Amino acid sequence: MLIARVIGNTVSTVKDERLVGRKLMIVRQTDEYGAPQGKPFVAVDTVDAGVGDLVLTCSGSSARQTNQTKDTPVDAVIMSVIDSLTVDGKTVFSKNA
Amino acid sequence: MLIARVIGNTVSTVKDERLVGRKLMIVRQTDEYGAPQGKPFVAVDTVDAGVGDLVLTCSGSSARQTNQTKDTPVDAVIMSVIDSLTVDGKTVFSKNA
Amino acid sequence: MLIARVIGNTVSTVKDERLVGRKLMIVRQTDEYGAPQGKPFVAVDTVDAGVGDLVLTCSGSSARQTNQTKDTPVDAVIMSVIDSLTVDGKTVFSKNA
Amino acid sequence: MLIARVIGNTVSTVKDERLVGRKLMIVRQTDEYGAPQGKPFVAVDTVDAGVGDLVLTCSGSSARQTNQTKDTPVDAVIMSVIDSLTVDGKTVFSKNA
Amino acid sequence: MLIARVIGNTVSTVKDERLVGRKLMIVRQTDEYGAPQGKPFVAVDTVDAGVGDLVLTCSGSSARQTNQTKDTPVDAVIMSVIDSLTVDGKTVFSKNA
Numbered sequence: 001m002l003i004a005r006v007i008g009n010t011v012s013t014v015k016d017e018r019l020v021g022r023k024l025m026i027v028r029q030t031d032e033y034g035a036p037q038g039k040p041f042v043a044v045d046t047v048d049a050g051v052g053d054l055v056l057t058c059s060g061s062s063a064r065q066t067n068q069t070k071d072t073p074v075d076a077v078i079m080s081v082i083d084s085l086t087v088d089g090k091t092v093f094s095k096n097a
Numbered sequence: 098m099l100i101a102r103v104i105g106n107t108v109s110t111v112k113d114e115r116l117v118g119r120k121l122m123i124v125r126q127t128d129e130y131g132a133p134q135g136k137p138f139v140a141v142d143t144v145d146a147g148v149g150d151l152v153l154t155c156s157g158s159s160a161r162q163t164n165q166t167k168d169t170p171v172d173a174v175i176m177s178v179i180d181s182l183t184v185d186g187k188t189v190f191s192k193n194a
Numbered sequence: 195m196l197i198a199r200v201i202g203n204t205v206s207t208v209k210d211e212r213l214v215g216r217k218l219m220i221v222r223q224t225d226e227y228g229a230p231q232g233k234p235f236v237a238v239d240t241v242d243a244g245v246g247d248l249v250l251t252c253s254g255s256s257a258r259q260t261n262q263t264k265d266t267p268v269d270a271v272i273m274s275v276i277d278s279l280t281v282d283g284k285t286v287f288s289k290n291a
Numbered sequence: 292m293l294i295a296r297v298i299g300n301t302v303s304t305v306k307d308e309r310l311v312g313r314k315l316m317i318v319r320q321t322d323e324y325g326a327p328q329g330k331p332f333v334a335v336d337t338v339d340a341g342v343g344d345l346v347l348t349c350s351g352s353s354a355r356q357t358n359q360t361k362d363t364p365v366d367a368v369i370m371s372v373i374d375s376l377t378v379d380g381k382t383v384f385s386k387n388a
Numbered sequence: 389m390l391i392a393r394v395i396g397n398t399v400s401t402v403k404d405e406r407l408v409g410r411k412l413m414i415v416r417q418t419d420e421y422g423a424p425q426g427k428p429f430v431a432v433d434t435v436d437a438g439v440g441d442l443v444l445t446c447s448g449s450s451a452r453q454t455n456q457t458k459d460t461p462v463d464a465v466i467m468s469v470i471d472s473l474t475v476d477g478k479t480v481f482s483k484n485a
Contacts, residue, residue: 010177014144026100032317032331039128042153046307072159073174075098082301086300105226113274123281158449170260204470207469209469254450269451270389347412356406371404373399379439
């Protein structure tokens with residue numbers, strides 16, 4: 001999984017029928033402290049994440065293992081909102097800080 | 098999924114029989130504002146996208162989850178035409194703008 | 195799929211039994227004009243491509259969706275020989291040019 | 292598989308139900324001597340690895356082949372703690388050294 | 389598949405039970421002439437390759453298509469020892485040279 005920050009969302013009218021009703025968020029991978037790095041990608045939100053949240057994303061065929069994405073043409077999913085990150089014994093990110 | 102722009106298409110006579118009748122578009126990944134970045138790749142168009150359109154592409158085994166690509170040797174598919182992109186609360190791309 | 199140019203081939207005596215009789219070509223990804231870029235990789239040829247041909251390659255589990263590669267430990271396949279590439283309305287590559 | 296070092300962990304309350312009770316560790320890929328390189332990612336720990344351990348991680352659909360990750364939306368798993376690494380006949384890493 | 393050189397091996401006591409008895413080799417991707425490039429990774433050896441051998445590796449779900457790796461949490465396998473590489477009609481690598 002990747003640590004990623006939700007930065008926005010996409011809207012599409014013309015799409016595969018199995019995507020109707022799915023929230024497609026724009027995210028960017030971060031480092032272990034939550035700082036964004038690299039190119040953005042789009043993931044289906046299955047946990048009601050919001051813009052600004054730090055989340056875990058899952059890619060590939062594993063992205064189809066949630067109830068909302070089964071048999072759907074999606075290759076990335078947000079499956080967790082991160083509360084905290086601990087590196088070498090120190091809390092380096094806390095959602096409520 | 099990746100945000101990508103359709104830049105062209107490919108034509109092939111010699112190909113796997115399951116690809117007959119499929120539209121193979123050349124796309125390039127973009128950043129969250131729709132600006133192309135990185136190398137081109139080829140994706141099967143399932144939503145009648147046109148050159149210049151901003152689209153979402155899905156890769157890997159998930160690319161075989163559309164009606165048009167089931168059991169087909171393809172690893173990337175266009176499954177949505179993007180109407181708009183919103184980043185940090187601002188609309189940064191709109192198809193009809 | 196990737197646009198790639200066939201640059202050579204590999205020969206192996208010691209190999210998984212399901213690879214016997216398969217042609218293993220060395221290819222390099224190209225840009226949208228057919229110019230090679232990046233590292234080489236090896237793909238099973240299913241369309242009788244030759245050295246110098248511009249082809250489409252398919253990777254991952256989708257590479258096992260051809261009759262010749264079903265249930266085989268291969269992760270890349272050549273599934274099409276490219277006749278032409280069109281970018282922004284112009285033909286930028288033609289096999290017979 | 293990648294050689295990686297465990298550098299920390301993540302805590303999440305809001306997550307896919309199949310992730311409840313799973314340990315999600317932050318790891319970084321290393322070179323063949325155990326020196327970290329590149330971006331961090333998150334892997335499910337199936338072998339009770341600790342922070343500082345050098346481990347092997349497995350990605351993609353193969354990450355769902357352990358008893359703890361079957362049918363779960365995860366794309367990376369720690370499936371081994373490394374005792375030693377040998378390169379060109381020399382032991383370059385030993386856990387108990 | 390990638391062209392890779394076997395540079396060493398890993399030893400693990402604590403590991404997923406399906407890995408018991410498997411040889412886990414450290415390899416590095418090479419260019420089309422056999423010169424190592426990029427980061428090392430670990431692949432299950434299914435063809436009795438030795439350190440120094442040039443091999444083909446297969447990644448992802450396809451790595452589970454050998455008799456030794458079926459239903460196993462591994463994402464890379466050595467499935468061939470390379471005898472020779474030919475590029476643009478010239479033999480650029482020969483095992484017995």
